[in-house]
Amino acid sequence: MQPRVKNFTEMLRSDYPGQFCSIAKSLEVVGERWSLLIVRDVLNGHRRFSEMQQSLGIARNVLSSRLQRLVDEDILERRAYQESPARYEYFLTEKGLDLWPALIALMHWGDRYSSGPEGPPRLIVHKECGGEISDRGICERCGEVLHARDARQVPGPGWEAAVSATLPVAGELDR
Amino acid sequence: MQPRVKNFTEMLRSDYPGQFCSIAKSLEVVGERWSLLIVRDVLNGHRRFSEMQQSLGIARNVLSSRLQRLVDEDILERRAYQESPARYEYFLTEKGLDLWPALIALMHWGDRYSSGPEGPPRLIVHKECGGEISDRGICERCGEVLHARDARQVPGPGWEAAVSATLPVAGELDR
């Protein structure tokens, strides 16, 4: 008597059945392991499969399936930058860029509670005026409410405490 | 020839080894499935094990281990509200309350991209002036930058489209 459940198709997936809350809806899409880090990586200018794989240390099959999912959900867009052999780059859509405030909030939370005595490893600054950005994505110098394209990442005071790895210094967002 | 990895203690867990980014740090703590929804539930006034279990539809063992983890991480605090038999309630610590901006950002993202034609199922309003709250956690009426305690949840226009379940109408945050 094994069949305890009838429809496996809708069980045990990444969804949160019965939740009619937009947080749950969001997490169904970007709440899987690695998903938000992939979005962050693309924001930081990592656009290619192997770049992300190296930067994240994620298994290739998992990266592949996450990218597929993010493209299906219209968070990333896959574009060929050459043919034969086909090679691709991934870009954030508007929907993907709109995740920026959530990422900023999570980053500040991590900065506050998990970064070492040296301070945060990375800072986000306003491209225009160079001011630092608050947990709400607001420029602390000029007060503007910013969006993904208005910001740029720079190494923070805690940067030296890590590194050795492969990450570029300051990823610009081109799209 | 099984031992492909040496130290399982630090492999395959909920961490993201090699990432020196505060987003990764945050996700190590609250990125597990259900964790953020539990925090949201406590924010909404669900404080007891069985309340959360019913509201979330989560397996009891998983809820148990998540609560344990969140208490260990100092995001929740467990307090006995009676002895023999010991019964507990969970409250958010300051660290837990500080997750509010991230939750608000995720909620707005879900509202924008996943809610039905009726509109979002829930709204967050400023307790003092009743104004709606933006994706940055700023009151759209009075312009104040808010924190968890300043806000209150009310049913939104898309509320009717769901329900039937057990959730209370508007959870106040007491702590």
Added chain:
DNA sequence: GTCGCTCGGTTTCGTCAAGCAACCTATTGC
């Protein structure tokens, strides 16, 4: 007093997805 119920879990067991490694295809460089 014992039957059943509630609360807050823990235990058991089965399934599924994450992780690793090997393989594949097509092209370029030497």
Added chain:
DNA sequence: GCAATAGGTTGCTTGACGAAACCGAGCGAC
């Protein structure tokens, strides 16, 4: 011909998730 690179896919192992059963202290009804 041989190796390297890019972007995956396939196969296998292991650990996390989910459902249901169990537990144990108290309480109310009979």
